[in-house]
Amino acid sequence: MKVDDNLNHEVYMKLAIEEANNALAIDEVPIGAVVVHHGEIIGRGFNTRESEQNPIHHAEMKAIQAASEHLGSWRLEECTLYVTLEPCVMCSGAIVMSRIPIVVYGAHDEKGGCSGSLMNLLNQREFNHQATVISGICHDECSNLLKDFFRILRQKKLHEKQKKLESELF
């Protein structure tokens, strides 16, 4: 990979991070995605699973649907998906279904990632589509967003527990 490519990847990943920050602003797990088509952003999305109570509303799914709507086609054959966290089993499947050829992600998901960590659904010969995966772009920024979110969540829960205990004692 040339340095220029990496710089481009970073530019687009920063936009995916912007989307992740939109999720953070409404107390959702901060994950964001964009779909790029010949240099143009044609789909954006951020995780709204909790606020919308919708199991499908991951960042990638929303960006993919927006991109399809923009192109008027379910085939995203000339697109690149940028996402801050490695896609899960469903989102990796949606990448196969929409035939996206290149997927760029930031942080690895050791517990649920299906684009390389637990398994790689994007390089299965049995499927009628495979995608190239580029990982680790803006890794620390993407990873820290998540780490900070969960650290604060744990602190909040601990604080609530302490408050409840105090109210029971006094």
Place this chain on the structure above:
Amino acid sequence: MKVDDNLNHEVYMKLAIEEANNALAIDEVPIGAVVVHHGEIIGRGFNTRESEQNPIHHAEMKAIQAASEHLGSWRLEECTLYVTLEPCVMCSGAIVMSRIPIVVYGAHDEKGGCSGSLMNLLNQREFNHQATVISGICHDECSNLLKDFFRILRQKKLHEKQKKLESELF
């Protein structure tokens, strides 16, 4: 499995077949799904990928989203999904994501099925959810719907080719 269970499965699969027929009516690949919660149908869906040019709009995805909307929860932990064709990689992933415990399907999908045929994403120990899969309910009816659809599609295409050839010759 008791005979009664099978009868119940057939009753619900017939409703999924009704949904598949809705797809057929608009020239979509006839695949239908329903989500059942304590005996009540809380989600229905049929494939609209081509007519809506949306890679996500598989029957299962639509039934799952409708069920989540009905329950006001992304967790479909007490639901059963009935679908006429074995779920693909994306839909199998959505079953994991929505934590549906029981999946009943009609026809096997040797080429793309990820709930037993190509792989079984519903019994992966690495995921935080596994589902029981029951297959072959109303198998012939589900399978023939698809076979007939593709046979007629091939005939249509052949007819169009012949007409084009004739118009070029005379």
